[in-house]
Amino acid sequence: MTTAKPPSMESNQAPSPCAVEPASANPAECGSCAPTATRRDFLKAGGMLSLSSLMGTAALMTQSDDAHAAAEWGEHFQKNYRLMTDEEKNEARLRLERRYSAEYGKQVSVDITGPQPGVLMGYALNIRKCIGCRRCVHACVEENNQSRGTRPGEKIEWIQVLRMERGKFEKEKMDHGYPEGLGIQVGGNAYTPAGQVLEGQFHYNPPAVPEKDATYMPIACMQCEKPPCVKVCPVRTTYREGDGPVVIDYNWCIGCRMCMGACPYWARRINVAPPTLPKEDMNPVTHYLGNRPRMRGVVEKCHWCLQRSREGRYPACVEVCPVGARKFGNLLDPESEVSLILQRKNVFRLKAELNTFPKFFYFYD
Amino acid sequence: MNKLTRFVADYVGYVLKGSPKFYAWMGALSVLILAMLYGFYLQNTEGLIVTGMTSQIHEGLYFSNLVFLVGVAAGAVTIVFPAYVYHHEGMHKVSVLGEMLAITAVIMVMMFVFAHMGRPDRLWHMIPPWGIYSLSSMLGWDVLVLTGYLILNAICGFYYLWCKYTGNPINKKWFIPLVFIAIVWALSIHTVTAFLIATMPARPMWHHTVMPIRFIATAFAAGPALIIIVFLIIRNTTKFWIDDSAIKLLTTIVTWCLGIALFLTLSEIVIELYARTEHANGLYYLMFGLHGLTGLVPWFWSAVVLMVTSFILFLIPAVRNNMKLLPIVCAMAFSGIWIEKGMGLIVPGFIPTPIGEVTEYFPTFVEWLMTFGIWAFGFFILTILLKGAIGILLGDIKFGGQAATAK
Numbered sequence: 001m002t003t004a005k006p007p008s009m010e011s012n013q014a015p016s017p018c019a020v021e022p023a024s025a026n027p028a029e030c031g032s033c034a035p036t037a038t039r040r041d042f043l044k045a046g047g048m049l050s051l052s053s054l055m056g057t058a059a060l061m062t063q064s065d066d067a068h069a070a071a072e073w074g075e076h077f078q079k080n081y082r083l084m085t086d087e088e089k090n091e092a093r094l095r096l097e098r099r100y101s102a103e104y105g106k107q108v109s110v111d112i113t114g115p116q117p118g119v120l121m122g123y124a125l126n127i128r129k130c131i132g133c134r135r136c137v138h139a140c141v142e143e144n145n146q147s148r149g150t151r152p153g154e155k156i157e158w159i160q161v162l163r164m165e166r167g168k169f170e171k172e173k174m175d176h177g178y179p180e181g182l183g184i185q186v187g188g189n190a191y192t193p194a195g196q197v198l199e200g201q202f203h204y205n206p207p208a209v210p211e212k213d214a215t216y217m218p219i220a221c222m223q224c225e226k227p228p229c230v231k232v233c234p235v236r237t238t239y240r241e242g243d244g245p246v247v248i249d250y251n252w253c254i255g256c257r258m259c260m261g262a263c264p265y266w267a268r269r270i271n272v273a274p275p276t277l278p279k280e281d282m283n284p285v286t287h288y289l290g291n292r293p294r295m296r297g298v299v300e301k302c303h304w305c306l307q308r309s310r311e312g313r314y315p316a317c318v319e320v321c322p323v324g325a326r327k328f329g330n331l332l333d334p335e336s337e338v339s340l341i342l343q344r345k346n347v348f349r350l351k352a353e354l355n356t357f358p359k360f361f362y363f364y365d
Numbered sequence: 366m367n368k369l370t371r372f373v374a375d376y377v378g379y380v381l382k383g384s385p386k387f388y389a390w391m392g393a394l395s396v397l398i399l400a401m402l403y404g405f406y407l408q409n410t411e412g413l414i415v416t417g418m419t420s421q422i423h424e425g426l427y428f429s430n431l432v433f434l435v436g437v438a439a440g441a442v443t444i445v446f447p448a449y450v451y452h453h454e455g456m457h458k459v460s461v462l463g464e465m466l467a468i469t470a471v472i473m474v475m476m477f478v479f480a481h482m483g484r485p486d487r488l489w490h491m492i493p494p495w496g497i498y499s500l501s502s503m504l505g506w507d508v509l510v511l512t513g514y515l516i517l518n519a520i521c522g523f524y525y526l527w528c529k530y531t532g533n534p535i536n537k538k539w540f541i542p543l544v545f546i547a548i549v550w551a552l553s554i555h556t557v558t559a560f561l562i563a564t565m566p567a568r569p570m571w572h573h574t575v576m577p578i579r580f581i582a583t584a585f586a587a588g589p590a591l592i593i594i595v596f597l598i599i600r601n602t603t604k605f606w607i608d609d610s611a612i613k614l615l616t617t618i619v620t621w622c623l624g625i626a627l628f629l630t631l632s633e634i635v636i637e638l639y640a641r642t643e644h645a646n647g648l649y650y651l652m653f654g655l656h657g658l659t660g661l662v663p664w665f666w667s668a669v670v671l672m673v674t675s676f677i678l679f680l681i682p683a684v685r686n687n688m689k690l691l692p693i694v695c696a697m698a699f700s701g702i703w704i705e706k707g708m709g710l711i712v713p714g715f716i717p718t719p720i721g722e723v724t725e726y727f728p729t730f731v732e733w734l735m736t737f738g739i740w741a742f743g744f745f746i747l748t749i750l751l752k753g754a755i756g757i758l759l760g761d762i763k764f765g766g767q768a769a770t771a772k
Contacts, residue, residue, distance in 0.1 A: 076486075080490070080497055083497075151414060152419065153414060153418075153419040153420060154414065156420070160720060162720060162721070201721075201722075202720075202722070219720055228565065228566070228567065231501050231502070232501075232502050232503060232504065232564075232565070233499060233502055234491055234498075234499050234502040234504040234505040234508070235490040235491055235496060235497050235499065236497045236499050237490070252487070252490055253483075253484065253487070254482055254483070254484050254485075254487045254488055254490055254491065255413075255482050255483015255484040255487075256481070256482055256483070256504060257423045257424065257481075257483065258502065258503075258504050258561075260420065260423050261423070261424065261562070261565050261567065261568060261714075261715075262565045262567055263567055263719065264566065264567035264719050265719060265720065266421075266718045266719045266720045266722075268420070269420040270413065270418075270419075270420050270423055270483060271412070271483070272412050272413040272414040272416075272418065272419065272420075273411060273412035273413075273414040274411075274412060296412040296483070296484075297409075297412060297413065297482070297483030297484040298483060298484060299483075354566050354567070
């Protein structure tokens with residue numbers, strides 16, 4: 001709440017995404033969940049660090065190629081982020097700020113704010129409310145500096161909204177069993193994919209949403225408490241942060257893609273080419289473990305907008321959702337929206353049988 | 366020390382000398398190797414976009430070859446094991462050739478790892494003390510066992526050659542234990558590679574217990590199949606004679622292991638397709654196609670035809686004892702397993718994706734170029750290693766310079 005909004009958010013196509021908090025979205029409990037109170041509760045400290053990093057950038061910004069080359073060189077031999085001392089983290093940050101500022105022609109800040117004590121981030125999504133507009137997908141791309149390329153594999157989106165058929169059971173199909181004409185039926189052919197969670201399709205393009213014959217199921221990184229992706233990483237470049245999100249040190253990633261194979265939610269993407277990120281579209285407010293521009297050959301994923309959430313702000317997808325289907329907050333705070341949802345609503349975790357224990361919950365009212 | 370420099374000089378000198386045919390062979394391989402280097406350059410400037418891999422299907426031809434070649438490396442144990450455990454005379458004479466093949470295969474695996482990585486320039490991140498070694502990662506374990514296997518085989522193989530070269534007796538006190546460690550280690554490399562992909566519940570196609578034994582069975586079919594072909598080439602092109610008994614034992618091993626592999630494949634098909642859950646979608650895609658996409662169907666059925674036919678042919682004595690027909694049957698088994706365990710196992714693991722998206726993967730020209738280049742690189746190394754080893758076994762290279770004539 002202390003920092004300015006990143007410019008990318010101001011140009012968002014959604015009509016004033018966060019000005020009106022979706023109080024109407026949750027009629028059952030709208031009285032108790034005043035949005036401003038929740039935000040204040042979510043994070044009390046931490047905002048000032050990113051301001052200081054902005055000032056640092058201003059002082060150190062150089063446009064020369066030498067600085068660029070030196071920054072690259074230093075970047076290549078730096079340690080795994082988690083093992084760096086505070087001093088080394090700061091050096092790495094300044095190096096990156098110098099390089100990004102030169103590369104994108106504007107002052108770029110790289111936040112290194114760590115996890116805040118007493119905070120465990122959690123997310124809840126009301127699937128009853130989702131209308132499949134995919135504003136979250138686009139807001140996420142703008143906020144998090146994903147590659148915008150057009151060649152196959154070059155365009156990266158972290159959120160997928162799966163379109164699911166409502167299905168249709170017809171009278172004529174009742175007797176279409178199999179085997180036909182051979183006595184007792186083994187099964188029928190009257191089934192439809194109604195309500196099938198993972199036969200989803202996210203390449204839909206209707207003139208208007210929501211469609212009559214479809215429901216929607218947004219999916220992104222579940223920030224598991226037992227993340228299989230972290231377990232398989234051979235260089236420990238991806239790990240769970242103290243406040244919950246699973247993050248990646250893009251500078252340490254070797255691009256082996258084991259994590260992508262291990263993820264049961266298809267949450268991770270590989271940069272098959274140097275990311276296409278036009279200067280004017282680049283969001284200069286970044287976090288080292290969050291939305292800073294990535295490089296060729298590394299894996300990336302949702303991190304619940306660390307650059308925002310550690311400043312006490314909502315992730316971009318939460319802010320932009322026009323129907324208030326997305327809720328975010330501190331699981332350790334019993335009064336936070338997410339905690340209240342877990343207490344009062346019917347919630348479920350996706351693929352719970354895999355024991356990944358996501359901190360991303362689906363619910364309905 | 367003097368002996369060692371002489372050894373290196375004699376070895377290199379012997380390997381470099383050859384007929385025009387030899388130079389033509391090495392020259393042709395070099396062209397492919399250069400093409401491979403260009404592929405590496407492309408992948409590390411433009412990125413993996415020059416390959417057919419995407420975020421949906423992010424392991425392809427490289428990973429397939431990697432998995433397959435780990436099997437070939439492990440397959441070398443089918444020579445060493447009978448030689449040292451069953452004291453098989455014919456095998457004992459050629460066991461060092463098996464070690465040379467293992468060295469080559471592991472080096473090829475490492476090349477395919479380099480080709481597969483998004484950032485090969487950062488591979489040092491895996492190596493302590495500069496990097497981090499993660500014990501929880503199967504890939505970490507795979508790197509460990511592969512490196513260990515390479516070192517073990519290099520020590521065992523070259524120490525044996527060194528003794529032959531100098532005429533010193535082999536110090537059995539440490540050599541024999543080391544050979545036995547290498548034998549067990551061979552099993553470990555392929556088991557860990559199976560664990561690598563079978564420990565991911567996110568990919569139901571791979572997530573079952575039959576994987577390690579299936580890997581071992583196919584490895585002990587494909588590995589010796591290649592060795593038989595190489596042995597027959599050696600018999601025909603050099604003065605070095607490899608006993609029929611060795612080739613026949615290898616043929617038996619190939620036949621049995623191929624039969625077990627076919628049985629395991631059949632079991633998997635029955636179990637998966639009987640229940641036909643969503644977890645069988647990958648296998649169904651492989652066998653029949655899914656949502657109209659049938660890219661791997663011809664691959665799978667050609668692998669089935671190759672493996673079944675070669676298995677039946679192996680069972681016919683008139684075929685398996687015919688040294689003219691045998692290499693053809695071996696090549697059929699080898700290529701059948703290459704398809705089944707390579708593209709046929711790796712790619713359907715990603716189809717559909719965990720969120721149900723069905724996409725296809727087609728290797729690009731760059732990927733084929735790289736693959737052929739790495740295989741050429743492998744044959745290049747194998748030619749050198751085998752030529753040197755045979756030279757020493759024949760007594761052509763010997764300490765003191767008196768070139769002994771071969772028997």
